[in-house]
Amino acid sequence: MVHYRAEVWSKASPQSDGIKPDGIEVEAELELPGTAECAGKAVDDAACAYARVSRARGRPRAYDPGEVLDKALKVFWQKGFAATSLDDLVEATGVNRPSLYAGFGDKESLYLKAMQRYRARTDSQLDAVLTCSGQNDTVRSIIRRYFDIMIDTYTGEAEHPLGCAFMCTALNEAPQHESILEMLQNTIDQFDIRFETFFAQARDMGFIRADQDPKALSQMIIGLTANLGVRARAGASRETLQDMVRGTTALLFGA
Template sequence: MARTGRPRAFDKDEKLAAALNLFWSRGYAATSVQDLVDALGVERGSIYAAFGDKRDLYLEAVKLYWRQYEVELETAMRSVPLLPALRWALTNPVHLEQFATDLGVPQGCLMGNTSAELLPRDTDAQVIVAHSYQRFVDIVSDALQLAQERGEVVDTAPASAQAQMLLFFVQGFSLVSRAGPDKALSLAAVDAAIDSLRV
């Protein structure tokens, strides 16, 4: 009878979530395979067997990050009125201390961090990031279109252009927030962006 090998002795989803926290806290380049071994409590060979190499694991973690964020974003964008929900979406980088773990505090948006660290040389990462950015624009654009029809948001620009502006804002804001600017000034900038959409 052929041997089937030993069954995996850990929850793959749980370990992927732990890897996400580590990568988000430290970045891709600064996270070694040994760091992953220590943080996940899994042997190196088991990590390779379950996820592939470090890059494969990182890309899976980035996809998990986006899946979780997209659920939150879609839920928020169904809110009426919309502008408070948009403010929540834009202020996420300021409130990342809520995600503090034993591994440290996540630094900015992981999609933005991936753009800065791996693009354009990593085409697989580029596809993942481009998809997430387009999904952000699509989700927010649909919500803005409905808000325009309700008379809540100005219609001097197409909803798609407004959504693209907010993507640029939130990604720029996320990167700048890593430098630790004054939180009150950061929130004032968000309020100014929201006020520019208000009727």
């Protein structure tokens, strides 16, 4: 897959000829897979009028950044941040050391990027499931589908289940790495917002009892999620986790 690069610069200098005036800083660079046309369209869609899309000059990258992040994530998820060496990452990604640095920064930066990808993936999965569209779905069935996704994530792929990547690796590093702490806080905040919104909606639509506080429900679901994420890493089987979900959601939302 060939990649194209879009340089985006300030709208204060309106030129659409694709030539950046001197003295104007490039504000962002985007990696765009596919053909030049498709890359250009992506830039249009993003309403970046003052951008230049072109095949990057110089020797082309031999790796796909997304794939590399996925491979790096696997290693971090398994071994944790501190115990993962750059040699591990070089071996797992197939990208040599200076290229990793050039492409992703140091180990901490690479870890953050890999975790962002993990989060983005989960987020988009949850976006698809966690909306109270009304009608056929009950809150209980929606929440159970949510837990199905999380159980999949926590037990999937590897021979041994790896649990929740955030709890299992980021928690460990939080006191020593400010940036990781921030990412962790941010992730928790997003989770809170997601569920509080969901349950507030559900209550407004009459799907849960009025005495069930959305914030408290939210904390219960997030707590159960944490519980699943921990137990998966401790070796609990998918079935065990599913049983947990059955019992607890019955308690909260009725059998």
